[in-house]
Amino acid sequence: MTGPSTLPHVLTGQEASDWLGGFPAREVHFPGGPEELAELVGAARADGRRLAPAGAGTWLDGGGWGRPADAVVSMRRMDTTVHYEPADLTLTVGAGMEWSALSTALDAEGQWLPLDPPGVTSATVGGVVAAGMSGSLRTLYGAVRDNVLGIEGVTGEGRVLRFGGRVVKNVAGYDLVRLLTGSRGSLVAMTAVSLRLYPRPATDRTLLFSGGVPEVLRGGAAVARLPVMAAAVDVDLGDPAELIVRLVGSEVEVSAAAAAVRAAPVTGSLLESDPVEGGESRALHLRRTAWEDGVPWVVRCSALPEHLETTVQVARRIADAWHGDVTAHVQQGVVRVKAGGTLPADAAQDTGKLVLEARARMEAMEGRLVVASAPSEASLARSGAVSPVVKQVQSRLKRLFDPDGVLAPEAPSS
Amino acid sequence: MIPDALHRDLTTACGPDAVIVDEDRLLVYESDGLTAHRHRPAAVVLPRTTEEVQAVVRAISRAGLPIVPRGAGTGLSGGAVAVRGGVIVGTARMNRILVLDAVNRRALLQPGVINAHLSEAARPHGLYYAPDPSSQTTCTIGGNVAENSGGPHCLKYGVTSRYVRGLSVVLSDGSVVSLGGMGREQDGYDLLGLFVGSEGCFGIATEVEVELLPIPETVRTLLAIFDELESAGQAVSDIIGAGLLPAAMEIIDGETIRAVEDSVFAAGYPTDAEAALVIEFDGPEAGIDDDARRAASLCEETGAREVRLARDEEERLALWKGRKKAFGAMGRIAPDLLVQDATVPRTALPRILAGIQTIGRRYGLTVANVFHAGDGNLHPNILFDRRDAEELARVERASKEIMELCVEAGGTITGEHGVGLDKRDYMPLVYGPDELDALWGVRRSFDPDGLMNPGKVLPDVSTAGTT
């Protein structure tokens, strides 16, 4: 991938497709700022063409909100730091800034953005906000949408809008920042975002335990119920299964928490390997956030944390059929399944039925099953049924920001 | 006065004792926590269940009258006032905790449950509800959802929207929608997050699911006394800059200190000081004393003349007393006061505080400041007497200048009180015509006929874009 300084204003044909890692697109535009983007949108609107907003192109094919687009607009050239005053613990950057570059820059100031959504290793800041997904850190630091303070973007009518700001408390007007976070470019193409930062904890330590699946799950549940707030309580359901507990804070605080975790019921019966520390701990979790990157099949099952064992059962049925892997965020009751490119022949035929059955089981527990990624030919419904009223509000919102459908992503569940 | 048919429908829905139409009785509903705005509703109805709210909303909708939701009426922006008439739908009788689920650390509530009652009910399970607006002993969860309420401890824990995990909402057409839900991964637009803070303009929340947190193991509270207000602001900035994350940091300025010490709520703050800074850390016992010591020495470095650490719960409450009672105490030293709610970036605090003092001096007004310093959320209180028309005019000009100063510094006009009726016409300070249009559009997406809490938050379309 070419860096922003050398990026042209547009790539076409094979070059476009290559830049997007093989995603079929005839053109990729690289506007340098919101006004330029607004012009592109205006022109597309006049010509009846559809644009797919993107950053690095990480989520272009996933998600099932998309419609075929005539061109991709990447924000990659908008990658400057607009405003950064470390003592404010807030930051405003162009949407096209690479997440990894931002993390490195914050590191130098002893700060971090405690968000670990899937895809961050390759994505841009705008991409992460537009996708709005969360990972393990959510329990301690909140979801992506809890940490976005302001958004600038261009609507399907080519208007440049700015909502929120760079202060941590702001109730002036409705919370459109939350609406736009996770809207996947269907309402506005994001050009800049303001985020809330945190001091990077002095100690970052991950405890690792292994054992049989039931013991590890019970151990995870026990740790999650401690008064100690862990930054992550994850379970990988391999053989053996692994319990991963991340603790952050000052050294004394983390040591005390580690003692509490080890003293929790069940964890004592698990086999503990050496904890990992500092940069190593961060690297471990960065690898884990990349767990589903580039994987064609991803399903997330979620229910109340107390139903974790059942949720794991549901997920494992899919994983068994697909020869896939399962990982769980214990504190949130979220279990993820991924599988490689080609499913086993028998599984491929029954995929629709398998997913529907699993979804029915999840919904029976007031839970949910989302097909986060699947090859389009599988034609799986991304999510379960949505109430007609919600559907109506969602499509009104889409029409409001993008009356002519210039922005390719559809309203969800339409 | 409401049409007979509507009166009948409301009575059928909720029973005669839940419907108030007597003009004299309605007088008590003409304002909320902010008495500057007074508009008598045509009726008040007090439903008990989601079904009753649905029936009530349908009936009012059919009559084409405004629907004005109201919780405890403690808001400070005139949000629960029937400015265009219509019917107030009060949630005071919807005060049951439906589910308290310790295993999943959540609770399901009717909107009329009082914020502090939830934490009390959760305490035996070792849990509590984090957002703590200063009115938490009386304000309701439904009101918190409407205003996206903050509070002193939001510095560390974040505001209401972080803790609201699910909602049942009645829209103006009487339909009920369920938004979010713990255990249901979001997919699609975050309508839940959008609804929180919508100030009753989108619908009425009739069930609220919130996340609870484990009660912190321990607490340390410090009080630092300063001779300069700006130094206190600087100390706040330095503490955050040093990587410390206190649960709360609150500043009480000299004017306020003297008001509090003159009242029966005297907290023992020195009256010749220009600022008192309350800093609170919470969390595990391990390491908390180090944090408190570091904060204390940072205060000393920025010029604190005295730093006290509360040794026990009694002393802790005493340190907080001056902060918590400040508002009531100020009510006694001036016949009227105007409370603002602007937020600025933390590092701008010293400069803005000085600027506010300058504006106050220029207009010959006393401005007393008591605020959430850690969040940069200012509450300048301008003291005055409304009977003096000339003074009143100066107050309004000073007030606008203070708001403009904050917005210029990268801040905003309201951090936690909401726009409501009070700051509606200041919205153009922070949003251009396109943004205001979009906000109107979003509102209409939920309430196409404009019946929900009309006259609030957004300036009328005709005035949009004009300052």
Next chain:
Amino acid sequence: MSGLHGTRAGVTSAPPSGVLAQAVAAQEDRLSNCVHCGFCLPVCPTYVRLGDEADSPRGRLYLMGAVSEGRIAASSDAFQVHIDRCLGCRACEPVCPSGVEYGTLLEAAREVAGQARASSALTRALLWAMARRWVRRPVFTGGRFLRATGLAAAAASWMPTGALSNARFGLAMLAATKPWRPPPSVDDGNAVVVDRPGGDGERSSVGILVGCVQDGLFGRINQATRRTLEVNGYVTVPVERQDCCGALHAHGGRLQEARRMARANILAFEGAGVDHVAVNAAGCGAAMKEYGTLLEDDLDFAARARSFSARVKDVTELLADRGPLPGAPVPCRIAYDHPCHLLHAQGIRNEPLAVLGAVPRAEVEVVRGADECCGGAGIYAMTHPELGGSIGRDKGEAVLAAGADVACTPNPGCMMQIGAVLRLEGSPVATAHPVEILDESYQRAGLYGRRRS
């Protein structure tokens, strides 16, 4: 424009309209302290149950302001009904950040309301009787007869509900004034006879308010008050010509009558020259501690009333101040409930518990929700049977949940209310004043000389 945050609850500088409004308007300084914050809502028993702003302290203050401004008439239903419906428990006062003197304002409002429209015949009859010694004496004698013969208890249990439920409740209240007999202690025989403390230290003199209901139905509490005070080193002095304290009249807005009784009491106690005025009924104590306010416009009495009020003490304050001296065991389980006029009006929370703490083997549990009114509120239980009944039933449940032998609360009205509720629920749990239990403990300890056989 941005609104201005007025600090006045419905009060502007508009002149009051009409003579009736002037009494409220005269209180404008007190009214204007309300900043309309609403902190009083969740502690108000009527607001908690009804959810109507007009039944909250903030709402009532707003209505008072509206009368003062002439926006509504004092005779309007809104003013009459909601001012009347207030229990007067004053739970709103300690939570008020602006220190609004709600109790005083309520009395003024009741006076205005009463002048604008006559109150109910029942209220009038009760207050009329209470204000006259020659009427209340025979009434209470009759009451004691009904109690002693068991007729009150019997009638309360067989009388039908419905039209007569008010009378039934009244009889149950009367039956509930029966003394509690604690079970004998198994180690009673071995009880150490404690020496009566000598006269070391300062022995201050105390005059006891005999009261009206207390005198009529709870003479034993007055006796216990005298005995326990003396054991704890006070010299009790009989005070002649004292009158009813006037609390019920002041609460009912009959301020002239209340002032007459206040003046009588000030004269009587001044004449006796006592250091303290001991009161064993929380409602009376609260009223007497506020004689200074009641008579603030009386040039002859204002200063004397203030100094009188400063000498008024609840009996538990006086006892707690001296320890009090521990007695012999009275093994029992006690459910303690705070009287509103002790806790909210006088700020007394721990002293009664200290009194009970001096009784060995008496286990004390403070009733859940003890900060909330029991619904007795003077004559409220009889004038508002429905709402008072609902509040009373909640209190009854909380008392029973404590699983005690006796419900203990230092106010006759509360004792009667709680006792009646328990009786009608069919519960055997009795009621008592803390000094009665301390008195029993002292009896058993032989502190009164020869032990009672």
